[in-house]
Amino acid sequence: MFHLTREDPADRWEVEALYDLCFAPGREALSSYRLREGIPPVRDLCRVARDADGILAGAVRFWPVHVGLRGAEALLLGPIAVHPTRQGEGLGAELMEDGLTRARAAGWPRVMLIGDAPYYSRFGFTRLCGVEMPPPTNPDRVLGLGDWAGVTGTVSPWAH
Template sequence: MRFEIEKPEDSTEIEVLLDNAFGLGRTNLSSYQLRIGNQPIEELSMVAKEENGSIVGSIRFWPVRVGQNEFKVLLLGPIAVHHTHQGEGIGSYLISAGVSKARELDWEAILLVGDEPYYSKFGFSVIKTVEFPPPTDPNRILCLELTEGTRELLKGRVRIPSAKDC
């Protein structure tokens, strides 16, 4: 298995992987409202490839802002691993590598919508002060702060950064 930064030519195969993992209605999920019209961060978008080049894992991170806060926050997702390779540590590698790189690049916190029992091992926990576009189960909104003290100041609605935020 090798891990690399996603290339433009990987996108078709990634879409198939995501359709298989989440179903064809996945773009109706509320978190997609923060992706459509937004651009993933190139350096943090990674794929896992088999030796023959087939993509079996993918992760993306998107820039977001919370309320009127200036903090540089990332939205993690989607992450998917092909069902034939689940449980081999690929998802954990993609998340850990993304978190380390995000820290190096001075991002201040990461948000996601997901299962706390899986993401808690990477340090994510439920954050009640942040709102995602409805309908999002508040118990699945998770946060990992990358710079100390950011988490307690994150309050409000998650939104796509505007030109004045950049």
């Protein structure tokens, strides 16, 4: 049993340590991190999962981005991570579903991520044709959920 709560500023370093553990060195060199620089995540959507002893087991963050010349608003989901000792317990799916439910309730029309289509398709994500992440990103890994009709172009940092 896990307890999901909003990520607080005090959680930051513990969450960063989890991301360091779960992802390859140099993760911050990925193009998705360029979209996050200097932009705060959408705090009400960022969640942490703790076990009964209060130990961090997982975390997910959501970041606002713009897509295309018209600047369509979207959320960039990620990173999402589950501690290696807690994987296989459904926590990643729980974090994903909780975050997506909250995003819809907050009025976000679309969510995107960079990931493996066979895994994320179970949450409704499909390949986004015509939406381009800054290089180097494999276009087959650019996935979206929600209302993407007529939205094309390059993903850019939030400019509000």
